[in-house]
Amino acid sequence: MGNENRIVNGLLKLHIALCLLFIFAPIAGSFVFSLNSDRFPSLPLGEFSTEWYRLIWEDPLVWQGFANTVVVGLTVAVIATLLGFGGAYTDFRYNFTGKSFYLALAMLPPTIPVVIMGLAMLAFLSRVNLSGTTISVIIAHGVMCSPFAMAIIRLRLSQMDPDLEAASWNMGGNQWQTLRYVIIPFAKPAIFAALFITMAVSFDEFAVAWFVSGLNETLPVKILGFLQGQVSPRINAIGSLAFLSSMTLIILAQLLLRSPEDKKS
Amino acid sequence: MKVNAEMEQQSEAIVKFDNVVKRFGNFTAVEKADFEIGRGEFLAIMGSSGCGKTTTLRMLAGLEDPTEGAIYLDGEKVNGKATWDRDTPMVWQSLALFPFLTVQENVEFALKMRGVGKEERRQRAEKWLEKMQITEFANRNINQLSGGQKQRVALARALVTEPKILLLDEPLSALDAHLKVRMQAVLSNLQKDLGITFVYVTHSMSEAFSMADRVVIMSRGQIEQIGTPEEIYREPYNRFVAEFLGSANIFDSVITGPSGSDGWKVDFEGGETSLSKDELPNAVQGQAVTFIVSAENMQLSAPDSGQPGILASVAGEEFIGGTAMVFLETETGHELKVQKSHDELSLLNLHAGSKVIVHWAPESCHILPGENL
Numbered sequence: 001m002g003n004e005n006r007i008v009n010g011l012l013k014l015h016i017a018l019c020l021l022f023i024f025a026p027i028a029g030s031f032v033f034s035l036n037s038d039r040f041p042s043l044p045l046g047e048f049s050t051e052w053y054r055l056i057w058e059d060p061l062v063w064q065g066f067a068n069t070v071v072v073g074l075t076v077a078v079i080a081t082l083l084g085f086g087g088a089y090t091d092f093r094y095n096f097t098g099k100s101f102y103l104a105l106a107m108l109p110p111t112i113p114v115v116i117m118g119l120a121m122l123a124f125l126s127r128v129n130l131s132g133t134t135i136s137v138i139i140a141h142g143v144m145c146s147p148f149a150m151a152i153i154r155l156r157l158s159q160m161d162p163d164l165e166a167a168s169w170n171m172g173g174n175q176w177q178t179l180r181y182v183i184i185p186f187a188k189p190a191i192f193a194a195l196f197i198t199m200a201v202s203f204d205e206f207a208v209a210w211f212v213s214g215l216n217e218t219l220p221v222k223i224l225g226f227l228q229g230q231v232s233p234r235i236n237a238i239g240s241l242a243f244l245s246s247m248t249l250i251i252l253a254q255l256l257l258r259s260p261e262d263k264k265s
Numbered sequence: 266m267k268v269n270a271e272m273e274q275q276s277e278a279i280v281k282f283d284n285v286v287k288r289f290g291n292f293t294a295v296e297k298a299d300f301e302i303g304r305g306e307f308l309a310i311m312g313s314s315g316c317g318k319t320t321t322l323r324m325l326a327g328l329e330d331p332t333e334g335a336i337y338l339d340g341e342k343v344n345g346k347a348t349w350d351r352d353t354p355m356v357w358q359s360l361a362l363f364p365f366l367t368v369q370e371n372v373e374f375a376l377k378m379r380g381v382g383k384e385e386r387r388q389r390a391e392k393w394l395e396k397m398q399i400t401e402f403a404n405r406n407i408n409q410l411s412g413g414q415k416q417r418v419a420l421a422r423a424l425v426t427e428p429k430i431l432l433l434d435e436p437l438s439a440l441d442a443h444l445k446v447r448m449q450a451v452l453s454n455l456q457k458d459l460g461i462t463f464v465y466v467t468h469s470m471s472e473a474f475s476m477a478d479r480v481v482i483m484s485r486g487q488i489e490q491i492g493t494p495e496e497i498y499r500e501p502y503n504r505f506v507a508e509f510l511g512s513a514n515i516f517d518s519v520i521t522g523p524s525g526s527d528g529w530k531v532d533f534e535g536g537e538t539s540l541s542k543d544e545l546p547n548a549v550q551g552q553a554v555t556f557i558v559s560a561e562n563m564q565l566s567a568p569d570s571g572q573p574g575i576l577a578s579v580a581g582e583e584f585i586g587g588t589a590m591v592f593l594e595t596e597t598g599h600e601l602k603v604q605k606s607h608d609e610l611s612l613l614n615l616h617a618g619s620k621v622i623v624h625w626a627p628e629s630c631h632i633l634p635g636e637n638l
Binding site: 186188 | 353355378
């Protein structure tokens, strides 16, 4: 019995290790080769070099893509979190006929295949003369990210004692004061987590941005451009940096969501 | 003259429910609530869950609006007035303390909502923290407090605006028995000190009867009886109240004829007794009458004593402190309960199945007015 358990445990651990290896090996490889002086990714490794990082540092196109990504990411994070909060609070606060339909609709965007989403966005935005602008990327990413923000904030609000809101009203707080002094403080960790996660999603998103960004390409779209033109280890350097920034945002969000009760420690 | 009458009413009653009905869809939560609450009164609203007691309280707080009828608060009709425009703070069953604020910030909350300045807020909150003996926890988080301490914070938070009325929705239900009794004393003393009105919703008879000046008993949205604890205990209005209190034997009987000059002879399942004519001045022979005899007014005699009464057999016994509740069954299957001291019971040498004669004095009978209209 005990032996069997040990074997099963060992196999499960091996399985997890293989999964992690499968996921992280390409990223790790990209990271290693970004610091390798050779032009092509091959073994044995050449010398240690920060040459590729220096090249992207000096490339104005990379900077422009990065700037677009940051502008889009920040704006999308704020817009998506606002929309997500609105949706989550509506769900918490009100009951109305068709509410489940409304929620299903609000949760829908991430389930739509991105190519279809990108095409639809392109068709719509070009009809209203917004395609190929930074705003178009913001709109498209806003639609895609809001459900994530809503899911995170909704989860937090579902942990709230519904009496808290009524208690605030009962003690003289009108609906706006209650939102300001009770609902938002309670949801604050989730609101920040939603900001970071939506920013990370927007940072990484490629397909829809590729359809709608036109000349205002975000970094992932730029990377594809590089790859189509030439195979350069600069891709590895950019990829490593993008991975680090996304991971930072996700980890920040996870820390915020970890133990929301310990506000002051 | 009318104005005068209204003024007078204002000074006596702080709350008036005028035929208030509350429906949720097809479900009637409160049916024709019509009563007043006096200034400085400690009123308990008691009933089992779903009886409408909490809805009644929430209507008073302004968290629900009546479907019909009117609620007057301090002489003013408050139907439709938002809860944040009333000063009817509530202590919640869940306590509903804000977990993201400190104790002090929780207590200051109502003042902050009313735009009271920072310094005054602090001073007034400190006064209540002191009064509730929780000053030392002022800067703690809510989740660092014990149940009893949280209770005190909830009270301080509700009382900080110095309201004329405090609403309490089963505030002690989460506490253990020992703490419950202590908090009952705290609440009782607080209410006497402040002289303000307390409206206290509970399902616990011991809480209601030990603290309240008057008790409202509700069932299925209806008010069954309003009265002082003693009135309700001695003279329950109807079968529901008598059964709810649980310590009385209920008899459905028929008047069979006069008994002496001032009484009626009545027959019930398994025996007969007499009732005072005073309580039933308009009764006629053949009329049905429901009356109760409380368990401690029942007498027991040995079966061979020759005492007239009902022959019953012992079905069980329940220990209640210095006394015991003996459950009996008559030959017709009617259940009776008798509360007696252990000494008295030991003389009879009772055990399960043994026979005993049950009897009572006619003056121990109380006719249920609500069942004999």
